[in-house]
Amino acid sequence: MKRDAEDLLMPVEKAGLLFRNPFIIASGPASKTVEQIQQAEQAGWGGLSIKLTFDPEPYINPAPRYRWLAEEGIHIFSLETRLNLQQGLRLVEAGRKGTKEIVILANITYVGEKGLSGWAEMAKQFEEAGAHAIELNFCCPNMSFNLDAIGETQRSTPSTGASLGVSEPVVFAITKAVKESVHLPVFAKLTPEGGNIGEVAQSAIDAGADGVCTTANRLGVPALNIYHPQRSIYRLQEGTSLGCISGPWLKPLALKDVLQMRKTIGPDPVIIGTGGVHTFREAVEMALVGADLIGVCTAVMLKGFGVLSEMVKGIKKYLRETGRNSFSEIRDGALPYFKPVTELILIPGQAEVREEKCVGCGRCVVIAHCEALEMAGEKAVVRKEKCLGCSTCVDVCPKGAIAMVSL
Numbered sequence: 001m002k003r004d005a006e007d008l009l010m011p012v013e014k015a016g017l018l019f020r021n022p023f024i025i026a027s028g029p030a031s032k033t034v035e036q037i038q039q040a041e042q043a044g045w046g047g048l049s050i051k052l053t054f055d056p057e058p059y060i061n062p063a064p065r066y067r068w069l070a071e072e073g074i075h076i077f078s079l080e081t082r083l084n085l086q087q088g089l090r091l092v093e094a095g096r097k098g099t100k101e102i103v104i105l106a107n108i109t110y111v112g113e114k115g116l117s118g119w120a121e122m123a124k125q126f127e128e129a130g131a132h133a134i135e136l137n138f139c140c141p142n143m144s145f146n147l148d149a150i151g152e153t154q155r156s157t158p159s160t161g162a163s164l165g166v167s168e169p170v171v172f173a174i175t176k177a178v179k180e181s182v183h184l185p186v187f188a189k190l191t192p193e194g195g196n197i198g199e200v201a202q203s204a205i206d207a208g209a210d211g212v213c214t215t216a217n218r219l220g221v222p223a224l225n226i227y228h229p230q231r232s233i234y235r236l237q238e239g240t241s242l243g244c245i246s247g248p249w250l251k252p253l254a255l256k257d258v259l260q261m262r263k264t265i266g267p268d269p270v271i272i273g274t275g276g277v278h279t280f281r282e283a284v285e286m287a288l289v290g291a292d293l294i295g296v297c298t299a300v301m302l303k304g305f306g307v308l309s310e311m312v313k314g315i316k317k318y319l320r321e322t323g324r325n326s327f328s329e330i331r332d333g334a335l336p337y338f339k340p341v342t343e344l345i346l347i348p349g350q351a352e353v354r355e356e357k358c359v360g361c362g363r364c365v366v367i368a369h370c371e372a373l374e375m376a377g378e379k380a381v382v383r384k385e386k387c388l389g390c391s392t393c394v395d396v397c398p399k400g401a402i403a404m405v406s407l
């Protein structure tokens, strides 16, 4: 084995599958072709979930148009290409033949007339094609869910992705039908759009799923041109729709989803934590709130398959620094500290201005909810009896001239 590949080894065994490291290329544009699967294998990724395969043929399937809004940390799109059944099956078959170690998940949606047995048959076909695991797509917000959200109440097209994932009984029924039809591990990739992703995750586990995954994109409004709202922010695209958002912006929400799922489903089922992972830090955060494996999509789209190397190196360094021996030991490390808001402990204290650092800019005295800060000549001062202890002034001060002190 080449030295580089050895450096990327951090084996994790989950749901009976051996991953070279906990990093998986999440389903998306970087997992559509055999060449990409081979590149992912060469770059050392532990796993890869193929681009959504849709059976029968996707009813919305245009060429892709994406925007990466670097300043906002937002990746957004509405137009995207999916695979049909034959493309998906061929991809898995060829992907397996062309690789040795990468774990291949088949990300699937069935929308035909056979209902549950259609899902079961589709999963079976992917098992025969060589998939290591099935990932049920209960998360895509960009097809029927988009149409519902934008007010197409009379739609005649079938429910897909997030429209299924909002319903516990639907997730339960489909997961059960698929799990009973294959011998492979089955993961349910869920959406938080239904409200309580923990409960939906529990219904997938009750139905026999080996694990759950979150978060896919969240549906939002792309940045608007305020003078010309008719103009699309996309290049080579006319018109605007609700858009699928991913990237760094998504991370706090994705962490919440993972935490909520882990708290609800308990320690045993596998969680693939996805959403906003760009460096090893977010991967560690994901593990700290309960993730076993880490999905990455946008960072791979933008920076290529090689992003893995820095992530694994970062994790290895973190393990050394914190005296841990394996990635699994990070898991749940932050969970005990998450308490109901009613149990948080308030430490009495107040703001103090470090006079020598204050330049008298006045940013702290305009804070609308605060009556404690005022100017005395060129310097800000705190009227201690009025200080709520909120600490907004510390954050808005550009000179680090304010500190909170406990009483």
Ligand SMILES: Cc1cc2nc3c(=O)[nH]c(=O)nc-3n(C[C@H](O)[C@H](O)[C@H](O)COP(=O)(O)O)c2cc1C
Pocket: 026, 027, 028, 029, 050, 051, 052, 075, 077, 080, 107, 137, 139, 140, 189, 214, 215, 216, 217, 245, 246, 247, 248, 250, 274, 275, 276, 277, 295, 296, 297, 298, 299
């Ligand atoms: C362009 C694009 C296409 C995607 N296609 C799929 C898909 O086919 N199936 C799926 O489950 N998730 C899909 N996703 C969601 C990603 O797998 C991932 O869950 C999401 O982007 C959040 O992770 P990230 O912030 O690392 O991108 C797609 C994401 C993007 C950006």
